[in-house]
Amino acid sequence: MAPVSFNNIAKTFGSTEVIRGISFDIRDGEFMVLVGPSGCGKSTLLRMLAGLEEITAGTIAIDGRVVNQVDSKDRDIAMVFQSYALYPHMSVRDNMGFSLRLRRADRSEIDARVMRAARILNLEPYLDRYPRELSGGQRQRVAMGRAIVRDPKVFLFDEPLSNLDAKLRVQMRSEIKALHQRLKTTTVYVTHDQIEAMTMADRIVVMHDGAIEQIGTPLELYDRPDNLFVAQFIGSPAMNVVRGTLRRTGSAAHVETADGVRWPAGSGGGVDGQAVAYGVRPDHLELGGGGERTVPGEIVVVEPTGSETELVVRIGDAQMTVETHGRTTLQPGDKVGFAIDPANVHLFDQASGARLVS
Amino acid sequence: MSTVALPGVEAAASAGGPRRRLSPWQAWGLVLLAPYVAVFLVFVLYPVGYGLWLARHPQSYVQLFADPVFAGSVVNTLIFLIVGINLKMAVALFLSGFFVTARPWIRWLSVLFILPWAVPSIPTILSIRFMLNPEWGVVNQVIFRLTGADGPNWLNDRWIALSMAMLVHIWKSLPFWTMILIAGRLAIPGELYEAASVDGASVWQRFRFITWPSLSTLYLTSAILSMIWTLGDFNSVYLLTGGGPADLTHVLATLGIRYLRLDQVDLAMATIVSALPLVLPLVYFMMKRLSR
Amino acid sequence: MKRLLTEAKLVLIGIPVAIWTLLPIYHMFLFSISTKEEAFSGELWPAHPTLRNFGVVFREQNYFLNHFWRQFANSLLIAVAVGAITLVVAAGAAFSISRLRTRGGRLVLNCALFTYFIPAAFLAVPMYKAMGTYGLLNTQWALILAMVTIASPYAIWVLKQASDKLPWELDEAARIDGASPLQLFRLVYLPLIAPSLVAVGTYALLLAWNEYLYAFLLLSNDKDITLPVALGHFLSADDSPWELLMTTGLIYALPPAAIYYAFKRYMVAGLTAGAVKS
Ligand SMILES: Nc1ncnc2c1ncn2[C@@H]1O[C@H](COP(=O)(O)OP(=O)(O)O)[C@@H](O)[C@H]1O
Numbered sequence: 001m002a003p004v005s006f007n008n009i010a011k012t013f014g015s016t017e018v019i020r021g022i023s024f025d026i027r028d029g030e031f032m033v034l035v036g037p038s039g040c041g042k043s044t045l046l047r048m049l050a051g052l053e054e055i056t057a058g059t060i061a062i063d064g065r066v067v068n069q070v071d072s073k074d075r076d077i078a079m080v081f082q083s084y085a086l087y088p089h090m091s092v093r094d095n096m097g098f099s100l101r102l103r104r105a106d107r108s109e110i111d112a113r114v115m116r117a118a119r120i121l122n123l124e125p126y127l128d129r130y131p132r133e134l135s136g137g138q139r140q141r142v143a144m145g146r147a148i149v150r151d152p153k154v155f156l157f158d159e160p161l162s163n164l165d166a167k168l169r170v171q172m173r174s175e176i177k178a179l180h181q182r183l184k185t186t187t188v189y190v191t192h193d194q195i196e197a198m199t200m201a202d203r204i205v206v207m208h209d210g211a212i213e214q215i216g217t218p219l220e221l222y223d224r225p226d227n228l229f230v231a232q233f234i235g236s237p238a239m240n241v242v243r244g245t246l247r248r249t250g251s252a253a254h255v256e257t258a259d260g261v262r263w264p265a266g267s268g269g270g271v272d273g274q275a276v277a278y279g280v281r282p283d284h285l286e287l288g289g290g291g292e293r294t295v296p297g298e299i300v301v302v303e304p305t306g307s308e309t310e311l312v313v314r315i316g317d318a319q320m321t322v323e324t325h326g327r328t329t330l331q332p333g334d335k336v337g338f339a340i341d342p343a344n345v346h347l348f349d350q351a352s353g354a355r356l357v358s
Numbered sequence: 359m360s361t362v363a364l365p366g367v368e369a370a371a372s373a374g375g376p377r378r379r380l381s382p383w384q385a386w387g388l389v390l391l392a393p394y395v396a397v398f399l400v401f402v403l404y405p406v407g408y409g410l411w412l413a414r415h416p417q418s419y420v421q422l423f424a425d426p427v428f429a430g431s432v433v434n435t436l437i438f439l440i441v442g443i444n445l446k447m448a449v450a451l452f453l454s455g456f457f458v459t460a461r462p463w464i465r466w467l468s469v470l471f472i473l474p475w476a477v478p479s480i481p482t483i484l485s486i487r488f489m490l491n492p493e494w495g496v497v498n499q500v501i502f503r504l505t506g507a508d509g510p511n512w513l514n515d516r517w518i519a520l521s522m523a524m525l526v527h528i529w530k531s532l533p534f535w536t537m538i539l540i541a542g543r544l545a546i547p548g549e550l551y552e553a554a555s556v557d558g559a560s561v562w563q564r565f566r567f568i569t570w571p572s573l574s575t576l577y578l579t580s581a582i583l584s585m586i587w588t589l590g591d592f593n594s595v596y597l598l599t600g601g602g603p604a605d606l607t608h609v610l611a612t613l614g615i616r617y618l619r620l621d622q623v624d625l626a627m628a629t630i631v632s633a634l635p636l637v638l639p640l641v642y643f644m645m646k647r648l649s650r
Numbered sequence: 651m652k653r654l655l656t657e658a659k660l661v662l663i664g665i666p667v668a669i670w671t672l673l674p675i676y677h678m679f680l681f682s683i684s685t686k687e688e689a690f691s692g693e694l695w696p697a698h699p700t701l702r703n704f705g706v707v708f709r710e711q712n713y714f715l716n717h718f719w720r721q722f723a724n725s726l727l728i729a730v731a732v733g734a735i736t737l738v739v740a741a742g743a744a745f746s747i748s749r750l751r752t753r754g755g756r757l758v759l760n761c762a763l764f765t766y767f768i769p770a771a772f773l774a775v776p777m778y779k780a781m782g783t784y785g786l787l788n789t790q791w792a793l794i795l796a797m798v799t800i801a802s803p804y805a806i807w808v809l810k811q812a813s814d815k816l817p818w819e820l821d822e823a824a825r826i827d828g829a830s831p832l833q834l835f836r837l838v839y840l841p842l843i844a845p846s847l848v849a850v851g852t853y854a855l856l857l858a859w860n861e862y863l864y865a866f867l868l869l870s871n872d873k874d875i876t877l878p879v880a881l882g883h884f885l886s887a888d889d890s891p892w893e894l895l896m897t898t899g900l901i902y903a904l905p906p907a908a909i910y911y912a913f914k915r916y917m918v919a920g921l922t923a924g925a926v927k928s
């Protein structure tokens with residue numbers, strides 16, 4: 001258990017800058033998720049923390065100690081790889097005990113710690129099997145077992161669930177979460193999947209193009225995205241966005257799009273006439289209703305999922321996703337209005353993408 | 359750079375000693391590579407350099423070119439390469455087609471077929487040498503029994519002896535190249551042939567339009583590699599004819615060694631140097647192929 | 651009818667192939683079980699097959715066979731040494747080049763490939779001179795080192811191909827687990843490329859056991875030479891005991907053939923894949 005801090009970290013491969021001066025701190029015992037689209041530099045950042053990649057500039061400290069020049073094996077970290085990277089020629093027991101064996105621990109101590117980890121992960125029946133004799137989920141657990149046997153200061157995960165099928169992924173998600181709650185070890189978890197990030201993280205770092213877009217708890221990111229990128233990246237289905245001009249008259253405000261639709265907005269930031277991006281989440285478009293705060297729409301597609309129904313609707317020239325709870329008798333072609341509460345509207349500057357705050 | 363020169367960096371850098379020091383990983387990389395580098399320097403680079411230095415006098419070449427045995431060896435080597443290799447590779451191509459036919463007895467035959475390659479050359483070449491003995495060899499005895507006439511003196515005529523040496527070479531290396539081409543043929547997807555059968559392709563058409571296009575690169579590479587190895591084949595000629603009769607069947611490989619045994623190292627090296635215009639392009643081609 | 655014709659054609663190819671392949675080997679075998687008179691008679695099977703020749707060879711009862719056992723042991727010792735040293739040299743180099751990405755590794759690999767493509771008989775000449783310079787001529791170390799030189803390029807290449815296929819994450823996992831470079835080599839790398847090591851070790855061993863030219867150049871003392879050189883000596887006399895020569899040859903040819911067939915699985919996959927990458 002230990003805090004981790006990144007200070008002005010940069011990384012270049014040849015002449016390409018992959019990480020552009022990143023700073024943030026991870027608290028002791030925190031579950032921190034690095035999320036962002038593929039290629040944004042998450043793995044590179046994690047690998048620098050692991051000591052697998054040279055740090056071009058800046059410092060990384062684990063538990064207050066700068067580790068730039070420290071070899072991986074002396075950083076007291078453990079890592080779970082996407083491909084699991086189990087040693088194919090060793091049994092599960094030997095895989096899990098390998099790091100302790102390298103540290104010349106006692107046989108009895110190795111056995112005890114491997115057994116403890118196996119019990120936590122329900123791996124006891126498989127200890128004498130080889131990786132090739134295990135299912136994907138079991139291999140995943142062995143990879144985690146190998147990490148927890150070490151009892152390291154920090155756990156690192158690089159897309160550990162990407163090789164699993166959808167159902168197993170959900171199950172392992174909660175297992176990892178439960179494991180963290182039990183062990184309380186500082187964890188850095190990399191994923192491109194924002195749902196994984198939202199469901200598992202204490203806090204999330206959203207990365208894009210080698211830089212941080214926003215750091216915050218899952219709900220902070222969902223409720224108050226700092227910029228258009230985060231707004232569109234976090235949340236599923238993704239936030240609906242249209243581009244238009246902000247019209248402000250006294251305390252009332254709306255955004256006008258080229259198709260003539262007037263989108264209700266509240267007392268947020270921005271000045272009259274400003275070019276803005278107007279964002280509203282699918283579950284904040286309310287079916288029916290009328291009056292001031294309503295925009296007219298036409299149903300294009302109805303997608304029932306059972307407990308919820310997803311609608312694709314045309315509002316003006318824009319296609320929007322709407323999420324309704326329960327079921328509906330609506331048909332494609334039906335004309336309906338959608339009410340929008342200005343409190344749920346997100347406004348961003350069109351040029352910079354930054355959130356407009358009052 | 360100055361913006362990231364934080365106190366921590368400097369502390370870490372000075373604590374870790376001079377930045378140019380090798381990490382254990384780099385150091386072990388060099389240690390583990392060193393034995394081969396040493397082998398290469400001591401037993402390849404120095405000898406070759408020394409040998410080339412010994413062959414530096416133009417007058418060695420004058421002497422070499424004046425030796426009629428050299429001219430004969432060049433001709434023999436070219437014949438060996440052109441006839442020997444084309445014959446060998448063509449037969450290997452044909453036999454690879456035979457051996458991929460699915461029959462139990464052909465599987466068994468293929469196991470036996472590897473034997474010439476799996477056993478050392480010396481005893482088998484000597485065995486062939488005795489088979490060709492004009493008086494006691496089984497070949498001439500069979501000829502005598504069948505026709506009542508004496509067979510030829512196989513190893514005492516330049517062209518017959520050279521042909522026999524080529525056959526010995528083919529006998530020895532045919533299994534290897536057949537195996538390579540079998541592997542190549544097995545890599546061709548079966549659906550191609552099934553589709554062709556449905557389209558009513560004849561045996562020849564299947565070879566022409568499916569097998570050959572997939573196999574031609576492998577065939578060419580094999581032929582080139584085989585050329586290089588054939589140039590270095592000392593045994594087939596030396597153990598069968600010893601270069602005779604009257605030094606008429608030497609190839610460059612045996613000629614070089616002959617000079618060496620006569621303690622004319624400069625001539626031996628000159629022989630090799632005169633083969634370089636042929637060898638180096640082949641080597642270059644192969645290196646390009648393999649180091650991709 | 652058409653099927654029958656196909657089978658007939660296959661048989662017509664198969665029989666000549668079998669005869670062509672086996673004739674020299676059968677001839678050798680025939681000599682080994684015949685007396686001298688019968689061997690020279692040109693019959694296809696001796697009237698009185700005998701194992702006497704083997705007795706003569708094993709008891710070294712002929713001028714040419716005075717040191718048979720000694721020479722057999724020399725062959726064995728040298729082959730095993732070449733196999734072992736080649737494995738050490740090649741595994742280290744392949745690991746260094748492929749897994750540690752040692753700087754200059756590419757160059758070394760190209761040097762090795764270049765060596766591999768120098769025709770063997772051409773390299774023999776300068777090698778012989780150099781061994782003289784090093785004072786190694788007529789010692790078995792000369793032959794061992796020469797054969798290691800010739801065997802390791804291909805060995806390195808095959809092992810490097812195999813190494814390149816191992817996933818990177820394994821090395822990284824081991825590094826994080828605390829492995830030193832040498833522990834990674836010993837505990838992770840070597841076990842994982844074991845099949846290729848078997849192929850390469852066998853290749854080097856057979857290469858050394860079978861080698862004639864270098865053995866004949868670098869060794870001369872009757873007690874130092876290997877079996878193939880001793881076989882070559884039979885040719886020096888006008889009326890050599892060919893039946894004994896063939897018997898010795900057969901004994902000499904059996905172990906490599908046996909090893910080849912025992913390790914065929916590894917050899918064919920490893921060596922044909924390596925020999926020609928199309
Ligand atoms: N060893 C490398 N050499 C050159 N470029 C690299 C290397 N590793 C990663 N990159 C590049 O760095 C960027 C970030 O990669 P990575 O950290 O793996 O992204 P992520 O894990 O977010 O998908 C990518 O554009 C990738 O192509």
Ligand SMILES: [Mg+2]
Binds near residue numbers: 042043044159
């Ligand atoms: Mg990644």
